[in-house]
Amino acid sequence: MSLRAVLFDMDGTLVDTEGLWWEACVTVAAELGLELDDSDSADVFGRLVEHVAAHLVRRSRTGTGRPAQEAVAVRLADEFAGRVAGGVTPLPGALRLLDDLGAAGVPIALVSASPRRVVDIVLRTVGADRFRLVVAAEDTERGKPRPDPYLKAAAGLGAEPFRCVAVEDSPTGIAAAGAAGCRVIAVPPGGTASTTSPDGAAPYGVLTVDSLEQVDLPMLRMLATGQISVG
Structure with missing residues (x-):
């Protein structure tokens, strides 16, 4: 063998992009009225954008309903791509x-x-x-x-x-x-x-x-x- x-x-x-990904997630989470901490790490790092979007949507649920998961995924991808484009x-x-x-x-x-x-x-x-x-x-x-x-x-x-x-x-x-x-x-x-x-x-x-x-x-x-x- x-x-x-x-x-x-x-x-x-x-x-070295993990920090950029975390920043992107923090930004999108803030738009949903959320604050991320270490307890969110397992649902953020190494995960597909769709998984992270679903995690944020679950956490942001309110009496008026949930934001569209697809829209959150697009925002995450846009935020991350913009940061990565700045250089890695x-x-x-x-x-x-x-x-x-x-x-x-x-x-x-x-x-x-x-x-x-x-x-x-x-x-x-x-x-x-x-x-x-x-x-x-x-x-x-x-x-x-x-x-x-x-x-x-x-x-x-x-x-x-x-x-x-x-x-x-x-x-x-x-x-x-x-x-x-x-x-x-x-x-x-x-x-x-x-x-x-x-x-x-x-x-x-x-x-x-x-x-x-x-x-x-x-x-x-x-x-x-x-x-x-x-x-």
């Missing part, structure tokens, strides 16, 4: 790792919960040519934490999921990759991550690192072949 492909999450993993910063080690994998001929996919138009903006910075395949929010019926995006990426690269390594930053993404059968490297803020699915599923084994600067091709190959044990 060998490494067949590496599947990367985008927001918070390759580029690749996270430490991201471009070096992508280039090392490319030089070694390892297929790379981008697997994002963001809408395609946001992904396309980010790819102007990261480089679309670095990825053999891109899976955006619209490309699967079910998004993270369901395994569908990672299963689609693996299939599109002609690789069995258990021979792929997924690189993620959020519990939602980790759950999706684990459910698909991928080996997982977690690069969470602060270097610690929960391996429990936000939907309450059993925990998945992950290898947690502080930064992509710690990840290289030998590590990925060892993880794919089971030479690195994970919990």
Whole structure:
């Protein structure tokens, strides 16, 4: 068994956009008379725009009814896209790792919960040519934490999921990759991550690192072949 492909999450993993997404959600929530806090994180980070919109609509319900979920989703996407268009910063080690994998001929996919138009903006910075395949929010019926995006990426690269390594930053993404059968490297803020699915599923084994600067091709190959044990 060998490494067949590496599947990367985008927001918070390759580029520093998590803060921009939170700002977009806070802005739209305020328009609905809501104030977001840490308790909302599980329904905000790593989730499809539609999921976040539904969460905000549920919280904003009043005696006069609910705002239209579709309209809230459009506002979220617009706010986020506008902020991302202002510029994004690749996270430490991201471009070096992508280039090392490319030089070694390892297929790379981008697997994002963001809408395609946001992904396309980010790819102007990261480089679309670095990825053999891109899976955006619209490309699967079910998004993270369901395994569908990672299963689609693996299939599109002609690789069995258990021979792929997924690189993620959020519990939602980790759950999706684990459910698909991928080996997982977690690069969470602060270097610690929960391996429990936000939907309450059993925990998945992950290898947690502080930064992509710690990840290289030998590590990925060892993880794919089971030479690195994970919990």
